[in-house]
Amino acid sequence: MNLGRTKDRASPATRPGAALAALAAAQFTVMLATSIVNVALPQIRAGVNLSADGTTWVINAYGLAFGALLLAGGRAADILGRRRALIAGLALFAGASLAAGLATSTGVLITARAVQGIGAAAIAPAALALAMGLFPSGSGRGRALGVWGAASGAGGAGGVLLGGLLTQAWGWPWIFHSVALGAVLVLIAVAALVPESAVRGSARFDLLGTLTVTVALTCLVWALTTARGTGWTDVRVLGALAAAGTLLAAFAVIEVRRPNALIPPRLITTGRVAAGNLLMAVLGSVWIALFFFLPLYQQQVLGMGPLATGAGQLPLAVANMLGAAVAPRIARRFGGTATVSAAMLTEAAGLLWLSRLSADGSYLADVLGPSVLVGLGLSVAFVQLTALAVDGVPPQDAGLAGGLVNTTRQVGGAIGLAALATLAGSVTAHASTRQPHLEALSAGYRAAFTVSSVLLTAAALLAPPLIRRSRTARGVPPTTADASAPPRRHDPAAHRAPTT
Known part of the structure; x- marks a missing residue:
């Protein structure tokens, strides 16, 4: 019996492409909510009289609930039904988004953002598990992961653009109203197009x-x-x-x-799950920081408005979608492990380029070029690491595997952002004693981008032996773990059929 395939309770005429589009839209919505508030923070602060700490928690409340509950959301989806968990998460997410847009006090806004995070923790692992169930093996899974990566990257970068556009045109509440409307539309699409997977995990939680x-x-x-x-x-x-x-x-x-362990040992010892999650944590540590520091540099140093700052993220978003689209093809030609390393090095080169920005710089000279490099590398790495993190996972654990890889990305992002923000702040404080304010700010951002580049370079160099060790420790013959070898037919990192 092929455990990689599941039977659907819906009509056998289910259209996988349409279902994948609905699921990718759910992932886009989750990523959008992560970044859409960044540009609008000054307006939100004035609108509900936020303190400096309160402004920070408009972002933190969402990330905290999301990161802490992803594992629980993934296992709940496996046990209760992934489609059911996804629809419930979207409904909760939409309601919380509407409440955030209507908020007139700090407490209501921060609480609504936390509930948004709870909904997102149900959405992300369930949607990924359903998508992998639609394409259990072969090149179809590679294309599905490419779509997934494009949706994730577009949501992160598109959130900055949409946040700037809506804030400047209609005011900050509309960034939340638009997310609520989008979540409702996605819910309707999921209900109409996505079948439930018949595979369930343990009946006990x-x-x-x-x-x-x-x-x-x-x-x-x-x-x-x-x-x-x-x-x-x-x-x-x-x-x-x-x-x-x-x-x-x-x-x-x-x-x-x-x-009935939440994270059964079989999950960590399956395929290259451990390697994929470890490398994803490193990728997440610079991913979240990038979308935090880059808009700040554009607004605080270059003096760009919210709309211009958002529009400035378009090249990154386009490069991200392009990279995600071609990632499976690159992996099939050069091997999954080599693709991971090359993608991380490409992103590291873009971040190193950003580390040269200055107070008297410009968008065209200091931001545009490196944004394209970062977008290409980020998207290809994300697609391949997601493939590693779900490599060979039994269908009954697919929701948990999706929750785990999202958790490592979120927690890695929290660690990276905290460390890099502390570093940037310290460098800026030290530089401000002898340099103008804008140059001191630029010095802090340069330090953050430099360290991000070093981290990714180290991860790129460690990826081949780490993945090889992960394979051989489980008795899998080394094929594409050798970065110089072309992918063979059973290489999951190149999106071939996983063994279960």
Whole structure:
């Protein structure tokens, strides 16, 4: 029996292409909500009288809930039904988005953003699992992952553009109203086009493990996001980090002894899941920071308005979609591992180029060229690492695998943004004692982009041995783990049929 295929409860005439489009739209909506508020933060702050800490938590509340609950959302989708979880998540997401747009106080806005994150934690893993179920093997899966990568990248970059456009045209509430409307439209499309997967996971839910890891991730992400403003020596940050470490250790002990573990050992020891997730965490650490620092440089240093800043992200978005579209083809020709390394090096080159920006620079000279390089490298790496992270995963664990790879990206992003924001702030503070304000800001951004480039370069160099070790440790013959070898027929990283 081929466990890679699932039977649908819907009509056998299901159109996979149309269903994939609906699922990719769900992923686009989740990524859009992550970045759409960045450009509008000054207007939001004035609109609901936010403090400096409150402004930060308009972003953090969403990321905190999203990152902490992804594993729970993925396992719930496996047990309760992925289509059902996706529709429920979209409904919750739409309602929270509408509430955020109508908010007139800090508490309501931040609470609505947190509930948005809860909805997103249900949407992302369920949508990815359903998409992989539609294309369980062969080149079709590669094309599906290409569409997935394009939707993810377009959502991140498009959020900045749409946020600037709506804020300048109709005011900040419309960034949330537009997300609510989009979520409703996606919900209707999912209900009409996407079949439910008949494959289910264990009928029992690991409540103890879920609570432990959720609280641990909450403490970790909270500490990392708070450290950006208070510093790493703040007693609350240190306490939260200690609690996170203790709870994660307890979670590891719990999972070993439970038959219905939230993260069963078979998932981590399957295919190249561990390697894919580790490298995705590094990619996420610079991904989130990029969309944080680049708009700030455009607005605070170059003096661009919200609309111009958003429009300035278009080349990056187009390059992102192009890279995602060609990623499967590149992997089939050169091998999945070589493609991962080359993509990370391409993005690292773009970030190194950004590290040369200056206070008297310009968009055309300092931003446009590196944005294209970053967009191409980011999208190809994302597609290939997602393929690694779901390589050979049994269908009953597909939702959890989707939740895990999204969790590593989110937590990696939180760690990276906290560390890089602290670094940029320290460099700016030191430079401001002897340089004009704009040059000091530029110095901080240069430091953040330089370190991001170094991180990705190191990950690119470590990828081949890391993936090779992951394969050989599980008794898989080394094929495309050798970056110089062309992909063979059974290479999942090149989007060939996974073995289950």
